[in-house]
Amino acid sequence: MKNLKDKIKEKIKKEKPNPKWQYTTNEILKNLILIILWISIVIGIGAFTYILIHYNPWTKVPYAFKYFWNNLFGLPWEFMIILGILIIISYYLVKKIHFIYRLNRWLIVGIILLSLILGYFIAEKIGINQKIANIELIRKIYQSQGKLIQTKRTAIVIGLITEIDKEKLTIKDTAGYNWSVVIDKNTIFPQGSKFFLGEIVKIQGITNKNSINAIIMQPLNIKLRGYRKINYNPNCNDLKL
Amino acid sequence: MSKKISDQELAEKCLKNSEYFNQLVDRYADKIRRYIARITGNWTESEDITQDVFFKAYKNIASFNPQMSFSAWLYRIAHNESVNFIKKHYRFKNVEFNDEIKNKLTEDNEALKKIFSLENVETVQNGLKKLNQKDREILELVFFEEKSYIEIADILQMHINSVGPTIKRAKNKLKTIIKQ
Numbered sequence: 141m142k143n144l145k146d147k148i149k150e151k152i153k154k155e156k157p158n159p160k161w162q163y164t165t166n167e168i169l170k171n172l173i174l175i176i177l178w179i180s181i182v183i184g185i186g187a188f189t190y191i192l193i194h195y196n197p198w199t200k201v202p203y204a205f206k207y208f209w210n211n212l213f214g215l216p217w218e219f220m221i222i223l224g225i226l227i228i229i230s231y232y233l234v235k236k237i238h239f240i241y242r243l244n245r246w247l248i249v250g251i252i253l254l255s256l257i258l259g260y261f262i263a264e265k266i267g268i269n270q271k272i273a274n275i276e277l278i279r280k281i282y283q284s285q286g287k288l289i290q291t292k293r294t295a296i297v298i299g300l301i302t303e304i305d306k307e308k309l310t311i312k313d314t315a316g317y318n319w320s321v322v323i324d325k326n327t328i329f330p331q332g333s334k335f336f337l338g339e340i341v342k343i344q345g346i347t348n349k350n351s352i353n354a355i356i357m358q359p360l361n362i363k364l365r366g367y368r369k370i371n372y373n374p375n376c377n378d379l380k381l
Numbered sequence: 382m383s384k385k386i387s388d389q390e391l392a393e394k395c396l397k398n399s400e401y402f403n404q405l406v407d408r409y410a411d412k413i414r415r416y417i418a419r420i421t422g423n424w425t426e427s428e429d430i431t432q433d434v435f436f437k438a439y440k441n442i443a444s445f446n447p448q449m450s451f452s453a454w455l456y457r458i459a460h461n462e463s464v465n466f467i468k469k470h471y472r473f474k475n476v477e478f479n480d481e482i483k484n485k486l487t488e489d490n491e492a493l494k495k496i497f498s499l500e501n502v503e504t505v506q507n508g509l510k511k512l513n514q515k516d517r518e519i520l521e522l523v524f525f526e527e528k529s530y531i532e533i534a535d536i537l538q539m540h541i542n543s544v545g546p547t548i549k550r551a552k553n554k555l556k557t558i559i560k561q
Contacts (some may be wrong), residue, residue, distance in 0.1 A: 144428055145410045148435045149403050155436070157396055160443040241538045 177230045178255070183266075184223045186259020294355060295347045301339050311341060319343075320351040327354045335359060388451035395442045402439050409452070410435065412526065413459050419521050420463040420514075423470075430466055434459045453535035456526070460518070460536055467514065508558040516551035523548055 240248075297319055303310035309321040321343060335341060335357075345354040386401075388408070394401040413434055418427035438458055445454055509517055515537075522528045522536060534541040 144414060144431060145406050147428075148406050148410060148432055151432060151436055152399055152402060152439045155399075155439065157442045158440055158444075160396065163441075163444040241534065241540055243540075244542075245540065 174230070177226055181223070181226050181230060182255045182259035183262050184226065184259070185256060186262055294344050295352065297343045297345075297347075297352055298360065299341065299343075301335060301337055301341060304335060304337050309335075311343065318350065319347075321345075321357070322351055322353045323357070324353070328356045330358050333359055389447050392442055392445050392451050393447070395439070399439070402442070405438075405451070405455075406435055409455055413455065416456065416521070416526060417459055417463050419525065420460070420518060421466050423466075426466065430462050431459075434462050437462070449535050450532055453528070453532040456522075456528070456532070456536040457538070464514075504559055505555070508555050511558050512551065512554060516547075516554055519544075519547055520551050520555065 297311065297313050299311035299313035299319065301309065302312045302318065309323060311319050311321060313319060322345075340360045342356075342358050342360050343352055343354045344356040345352045347353075386404070388405065391401045391405050395405070410431060414427050414431040417430045417434070418424045421427060421430065434455070438455055445451065509520065512520070519533065519537065522533050528536065530541055530544045533539075533544050539547070
């Protein structure tokens with residue numbers, strides 16, 4: 141009766157090891173996918189971080205959570221799904237990287253933080269954050285056919301600033317209605333934003349007849365059909381609260 | 382007197398000549414079988430699993446990274462195969478050691494005696510049985526296989542700094558079980 145060692149030896153006798161190039165190619169492909177995934181995730185998360193930081197919810201802490209929540213669900217679901225899939229794939233791929241378990245955990249934390257910062261700047265540089273934020277808005281405008289977009293508790297109005305001074309702000313929405321915008325100390329603006337006559341803005345707030353109490357107000361870098369930016373800038377005051 | 386060739390050198394030469402792999406089989410077959418038997422609790426099946434381990438190792442020898450010790454690489458394959466076997470056969474129940482495996486592994490009882498300074502080795506064996514798979518495995522690698530921390534880290538794919546605390550925790554758990 142054959143012992144174990146002989147059985148193993150006999151089993152491998154007719155076999156040949158897989159060639160080295162197979163593993164090298166496999167490794168190169170795996171690393172390439174990882175790099176692409178890493179860049180996508182870095183940009184994706186960076187853009188997400190940018191949106192959060194750019195609108196500086198921390199300056200208005202009581203509203204921060206609400207603002208975060210609104211923005212989170214304001215992001216296109218396609219973006220969230222793609223990001224989710226990428227994160228899952230990366231998790232399994234990273235697990236396959238040789239010797240990752242040997243790395244110091246603080247080094248890994250450092251790499252993640254560095255990736256976030258890098259992603260933040262890449263996202264800002266290529267303007268992906270604004271694109272992401274606008275996808276959902278464009279869809280909403282399209283779906284509502286230019287009318288008022290009603291969400292659960294608030295409404296979103298997208299329109300052109302037709303009147304602006306320290307006391308009054310009027311916008312004309314895409315359906316042609318004029319809205320008097322009420323701004324108070326609780327209204328949230330993107331950090332460092334300035335509003336000008338002829339600018340297209342998005343206002344989320346509570347409507348009352350033809351006025352809207354603005355909760356969030358932000359400029360949009362999109363072109364709406366039928367609008368042209370008014371190339372006119374008389375003594376218009378920057379709206380800064 | 383001829384100089385003993387290292388595992389790493391043999392592994393590299395295997396790509397050209399399978400005879401070198403036979404030397405590795407001679408060096409590790411018994412150890413690997415005992416290791417698998419301890420993990421799976423099945424002496425009979427451990428033979429087939431060991432064959433599969435060496436077959437896989439031979440086929441994938443080109444993927445062996447010399448930065449890692451060959452022994453750790455081989456034990457890693459054995460670990461994966463054993464875990465797969467357990468998942469397949471013991472999905473909803475704990476691994477039980479039958480009398481057959483107890484008898485086959487009695488030679489290791491001396492090691493346990495030395496480590497725990499206990500007269501009743503049977504108690505320790507029973508204690509090990511009650512540990513979860515991860516704790517049992519790490520204690521087996523330390524006590525029976527006498528692996529270094531770096532090798533354990535490679536086999537179980539964990540950070541080297543976690544090896545010490547995990548062993549300590551597993552030992553404490555074992556001591557608690559034994560005292561009960």
